[in-house]
Amino acid sequence: MVPVSEIASPANDCNLNIPRYIDSSEPEDLHDLDAHLNGGIPNRDVDALEPYWNVFPSLRKALFKHGDRPGYSAARIDTAAVKPTILANEEFRSYADRVQSLFKKWRKAHEPLLKGLEVDVIPKSVIHTLSEDLLVRFDSLPLLDRYDVYQRLMDYWADVMQDDVYLIGADGWLTAAKPRLLIEKKDQKIKEKPDLTIGRKKYKMDLIPPALIVAHYFAAEQGIIQDLQAKQEAASRELDEFIDEHTGEDGLLEDATNDKGKVTKGGVKDRLKALADEPESDDEYKVLTRCLELMDAESAAARALKAAQAALDRKVLAKYPKLTESDVKTLVVDDKWFASIQDGIDAEVQRLTQQFAGRVKELEERYAQPLPQLERHVAALSTQVANHLKQMGLTWA
Numbered sequence: 001m002v003p004v005s006e007i008a009s010p011a012n013d014c015n016l017n018i019p020r021y022i023d024s025s026e027p028e029d030l031h032d033l034d035a036h037l038n039g040g041i042p043n044r045d046v047d048a049l050e051p052y053w054n055v056f057p058s059l060r061k062a063l064f065k066h067g068d069r070p071g072y073s074a075a076r077i078d079t080a081a082v083k084p085t086i087l088a089n090e091e092f093r094s095y096a097d098r099v100q101s102l103f104k105k106w107r108k109a110h111e112p113l114l115k116g117l118e119v120d121v122i123p124k125s126v127i128h129t130l131s132e133d134l135l136v137r138f139d140s141l142p143l144l145d146r147y148d149v150y151q152r153l154m155d156y157w158a159d160v161m162q163d164d165v166y167l168i169g170a171d172g173w174l175t176a177a178k179p180r181l182l183i184e185k186k187d188q189k190i191k192e193k194p195d196l197t198i199g200r201k202k203y204k205m206d207l208i209p210p211a212l213i214v215a216h217y218f219a220a221e222q223g224i225i226q227d228l229q230a231k232q233e234a235a236s237r238e239l240d241e242f243i244d245e246h247t248g249e250d251g252l253l254e255d256a257t258n259d260k261g262k263v264t265k266g267g268v269k270d271r272l273k274a275l276a277d278e279p280e281s282d283d284e285y286k287v288l289t290r291c292l293e294l295m296d297a298e299s300a301a302a303r304a305l306k307a308a309q310a311a312l313d314r315k316v317l318a319k320y321p322k323l324t325e326s327d328v329k330t331l332v333v334d335d336k337w338f339a340s341i342q343d344g345i346d347a348e349v350q351r352l353t354q355q356f357a358g359r360v361k362e363l364e365e366r367y368a369q370p371l372p373q374l375e376r377h378v379a380a381l382s383t384q385v386a387n388h389l390k391q392m393g394l395t396w397a
């Protein structure tokens with residue numbers, strides 16, 4: 001809070017430019033020259049992580065130990081183990097559970113509001129209720145800034161949720177959930193990206209993306225498609241590796257390449273016809289035959305994947321008219337809104353974890369090799385290089 005007296009002072013003259021009152025620059029990260037010379041991690045840098053130690057007191061002992069001299073600590077574990085150690089810590093896991101508990105209570109409190117949205121709802125009142133309560137619930141949580149959590153909600157509201165609520169307020173749940181044909185008006189430069197394409201028809205699903213329908217109702221079919229996709233990628237990779245192995249200078253597929261240096265199916269077939277009466281070219285014939293087999297396998301895998309995806313797309317489109325209002329509310333409120341907001345809050349916890357682990361690793365790496373150790377390492381390398389040069393018969397002044 002900035003008092004009016006400061007804003008109205010001669011220095012500011014009622015100027016409301018925010019940088020006049022808030023210093024957004026990062027505090028200077030000072031290096032300890034004594035630690036660089038003699039080793040050890042300065043205790044003042046470890047103490048600066050006190051907000052984390054207050055919440056995870058056992059982690060300080062797990063990550064640091066007393067150094068060889070007063071005022072300095074030492075790393076207890078390798079830098080690669082820092083983040084896994086934090087994630088496995090019971091106090092950290094308890095903290096993460098606390099964050100989840102706060103979110104679940106907030107969700108439970110507002111689920112009736114969101115599932116009870118009706119035509120002519122006022123979106124501003126909805127987000128005001130959600131956001132203000134979120135601020136209150138996360139106010140007592142240490143480390144995680146409640147306004148960072150609040151911003152995650154507001155960003156999602158601005159990007160997605162606000163438009164959804166307007167749709168529901170204008171058309172109701174069932175009408176808002178119906179697929180519509182894509183709008184394409186070249187004269188007005190309006191061109192939407194389709195969510196689903198069936199034949200020549202392109203559809204847009206404003207409220208319920210097809211991915212939600214697939215995850216909720218067609219998980220088995222999606223699993224089959226993922227398996228087919230993996231097979232297609234494996235076939236494509238095997239073909240590419242085979243072509244790479246047999247192209248280039250003196251490669252047995254070189255005569256099957258086109259003007260752009262690509263091996264094509266037509267080029268392979270043409271080359272096979274040309275070699276039909278040349279017994280001395282058995283090796284090339286075998287390579288060309290294998291290449292054609294791999295091309296056919298890759299094409300078959302791609303066709304199977306395309307057919308399965310097209311069949312699933314038709315099932316998804318046919319599912320929309322069968323959705324009840326209760327189905328739509330579950331998909332939108334639970335699977336879309338709350339799931340996305342929870343992902344955003346989880347991302348804040350991950351960011352917090354990464355920031356904490358990153359600082360610990362930075363301190364460990366910064367003072368891992370004091371100057372005398374570096375000098376000894378350089379001297380050893382210099383001696384090694386000199387010996388190699390002498391063995392090569394070289395001399396120097």
